[in-house]
Amino acid sequence: MTVNEFTTCLKGFDEDNDGRMSKDELANAIRVSGGWFANRKSKQGVQSVDANGNGFIDDSEIKNLA
Ligand SMILES: [Ca+2]
Numbered sequence: 001m002t003v004n005e006f007t008t009c010l011k012g013f014d015e016d017n018d019g020r021m022s023k024d025e026l027a028n029a030i031r032v033s034g035g036w037f038a039n040r041k042s043k044q045g046v047q048s049v050d051a052n053g054n055g056f057i058d059d060s061e062i063k064n065l066a
């Protein structure tokens, strides 16, 4: 799975449909998707991926997951 494919996949987990991925939504996506990077990033990794600390994972920050 490429980063772009993963980003598209994440959009499906935008549970409140606000167009942004919150930390909770990302954590949920990781839990459901399992394999792709669950073994690379812990919950603490999810926290650190929010580089600007606004509580949402922007597209540019998603790329940092790869
Ligand atoms: Ca959302």
Ligand SMILES: [Ca+2]
Pocket: 050, 051, 052, 053, 054, 055, 056, 057, 058, 061
């Ligand atoms: Ca952010």
